[in-house]
Amino acid sequence: MKAMVLLSGGVDSTTLLAMAVEEYGRENVMALSMSYGQKHQRELWSAEQIAGHYGVEKRDLNLAEIFCHSNSSLLAHSEESIPRGSYGEQKGSAADGLVSTYVPFRNGLFLAAAASVALGSGCGVLCYGAHHDDVAVAAYPDCSAAFVEAMDRAIFEGSGGQLRVMAPFVEWDKAQIVKKGLELGVPYELTWSCYEGGETPCGHCGTCKDRQKAFELNGVKDPLLIGG
């Protein structure tokens, strides 16, 4: 069985890649990274390093054109700045109750595009690192269990039963993911979570704060902060 892992270069998808390599063997695992017009390319560079670390084949897709009409603060063409503070503090600040870093149906599109590439590459499993904090804390609707379950069903039906979505973190929080990753020796010093693209993480955006907390809850310091 061949597996494709959606790899952003962050903590969750890197841990998932480590699990997939353990389960299927590195020769049967492919990583797929997405450009979608994000404000910086730093996470794509991280994804490259991580795929190299695990010795897996990596592909890249550019979906920026599709998001060119979105005004999410996460996108390079947006004039909105990325809000500071944890997701909990931002929640519901936008008119539609979504955080301003929500990119319309971004993860749905990532999964659909990945499904197409995975099918073209003979993969039977598509691994997706959505986790519970993305819904409970950040309120991203395209990370919920209901969404993942529906996408799995759509991809299974739409591929004539050739491909399934595996999202083992959908009920986990980030601290549980880091715990698993530490057991597997994930090189977290290579990962990147910050929404800004500086030399070191900004430490103030929602994803920086949640990442720090996840390491703290495991009694370790984020290696990116030690190294940076």
Add this chain to the structure above:
Amino acid sequence: MKAMVLLSGGVDSTTLLAMAVEEYGRENVMALSMSYGQKHQRELWSAEQIAGHYGVEKRDLNLAEIFCHSNSSLLAHSEESIPRGSYGEQKGSAADGLVSTYVPFRNGLFLAAAASVALGSGCGVLCYGAHHDDVAVAAYPDCSAAFVEAMDRAIFEGSGGQLRVMAPFVEWDKAQIVKKGLELGVPYELTWSCYEGGETPCGHCGTCKDRQKAFELNGVKDPLLIGG
């Protein structure tokens, strides 16, 4: 309520556009067409003419990069030729039981990309022209009722309840669609169904044969054949 219609320039999506214009008013309807590396651009030209006929705003997306690893005979980079004969004659000829014109999860990706654009444009409805013959005759798995239902659920959940998929033809055959379109005065002479990109339809590919039959069952001649 604003609606987006996935418009290929064929019989089904053009009829759906006519229905959406009737239901929501042309100022609230947008058409979206996809380039995905298809062997010819003829259908995109048709979509342009049809959007002009109805006076609706139209957008275009290019998804060709995503399909570059597929070997579907429908794609320009494929060396496979498009099979002749009706879908029924082709069914199951490929190793995986799918017709060779199947592009991996194409319609899933179309819907996901359209959802993203629709949400960025304030649409609450996404109209999709999949019909029963696509499943029963052509055996495209990404046109089935189960697939459409799952995608609707995924898009509804993944958008935080902002967008629904409307696919009124999912239990209809093509003859029923043409019947509805004839009532609405759809300009079928502007549509294009043939997988080849000639001056006139080839008359031999699966979609040509099914189109001719749908008009015949309504007791009329395909206006494209009269004009061509």
